[in-house]
Amino acid sequence: MAKITLDNLAHSYLAKPKSENDFALKELNHDWADGEAYALLGASGCGKSTLLNIISGLLHPSQGRILFDGKDVTHAPTAERNIAQVFQFPVVYDTMTVRDNLAFPLRNRGRDEAYIVERVQEIARMIGMEDMLNRKARGLTADAKQKISLGRGMVRKDVNALLFDEPLTVIDPHMKWELRTQLKSLHHEFGHTMIYVTHDQTEALTFADKVVVMYDGRVVQIGTPQELFERPAHTFVGYFIGSPGMNVLPATVSGRVAQVAGQTVDLGADYTATGKVELGVRPEFVTLSQNAGIPARIRRVEDVGRHKIVRLEVAGQEISAIAGEAEDIPADICAVQFAPEGINIYANDWRVTPNGKAAA
């Protein structure tokens, strides 16, 4: 296990990147703490796989360094980094038995057979495949194959980190839960450093201690699921996390109040914001009103079972509000109100810290 440090790291797939837009991964400094479970979350093409491949050594960065426990491995080949990776599509050696699959990385490293037998047995117990050891890997289900590739990674005791590249994409929905739970308990039990790439917020939020949200080649926020929910640092985080995502409305801010659609909104804190100023509020903090507030018109109501999602139009823009399942929604709703504790202010898409408070 190791601490992984990214120092000034950036990558471009072009030989001679001219502007910042040519970089698939923009300059980044970050420490991945030893033994923590991270999720790399972002939409397709945001650079998360690029970052993962740089850490695993399948890709060499255009600039910057990557260190494992302080040792520079920027140009070290994959084999020397001692990492394990589970890919989107299960990679198993079809013609080998499950046992040989698990033993393969150890055999290639010339460990003695007695140790291998013992270790394979141990791993098979951890991933719950003891009774399948003598079966050929070909013909197993996708989730079993994915477990084998995870086992192949964990079989080496000295593995520095376990990397997952959207590992549940091809798994049936009911197995996804089981595998994710299993992965989490393995993490608790053995404390591997884990980096998990996904575009599924549920996967990221349930799996990780810390979620790293990426947008357009840049890390926009690193935080616990709660921080991402309550204080999204970038409008993208607000919109990407949550279901439905955060409402973002153009606003003008002066001190403790903002003007939205011609109405005054209490912010609960003092802000100084310039540039393109927007107000972000999650649907959970939007309440419907029959008289006072920002004028709004109901477009439709979606009942998702545990609550209702109300879609409204405010100044020509659609916003969402969440109402309780039992709540009755009167037809004469004509306004919405925002709870001050749920409001964040953004300037040029980045969150503005209220005056007098330390940066989050």
Add this chain to the structure above:
Amino acid sequence: MNKTVNQKAWFLVLPVLLLVAFSAVIPLMTVVNYSVQDTFGRNEFFWAGLEWFDEMLHSERMWDALGRQLMFSAIILAIEVPLGIFVALNMPKSGFWASFCLVLMSLPLLIPWNVVGTIWQIFGRVDIGLLGYTLDKIGINYNYTQDIFDAWVTVIVMDVWHWTSLVALLAYAGLQSIPDAYYQAAKIDQASRWSVFRYIELPKMAGVLMIAILLRFMDSFMIYTEPFVVTGGGPGNATTFLSIDLVKMAIGQFDLGPAAAFSLMYFLVIMAISWVFYTVMTTMDKKDGV
């Protein structure tokens, strides 16, 4: 539910039946017809029963030809399959040179058989051919018209030149279908180059390689034009393969009965071997699936 019986549906099968009848069944039946009769010319035929089959089964000439044929197929498979795989492994995976190699590799496949024969017939001639002349000048005694070994080498090299591309292209297609993740996983597992070939590339190529082997086996087992043009089956009978012998018998000597019996057995052997291949391939597919 009651099924409606409608015998008119048979008419729908009729076109196919007619087509197959004229393209395969009727010609084959004429051969069967010849194989059980004898003739002394003037279009008079006599019933001979299974005599010709009996004679052919005890004919040394046919067994010798079959022996040469099997040896030829075995040798070209032993060369073309590994060589084709080797070429495929070393071809560029993408970009200009990949397309270039693909075009280059498919060129020999586009040349008609008798042209290939003619090219090598001239290429190997000691008096004017580039190969024959060069070998002769550097002191190697080479003459495919007189030396049995030289004749075999020429015919085999010619077939390898003509058909290795097919194996290479099929193997290349198999290799291209392997996702990058497999190679990355192998790197992480510290697999050796040999392990990558043995446990990733070969299993993924197995399906197309079986097709390549089947195609190359059937083609080489029926080979006629190229050796006929180059050596004419000689020196002596050294390169007289089954087809060449069959044509000699049927057209040259006009022994229609024995030739017909011979070709029927030839046909059955090819059918039997293809069936074995087919069975092996489908069981492999079944194991692959699920």
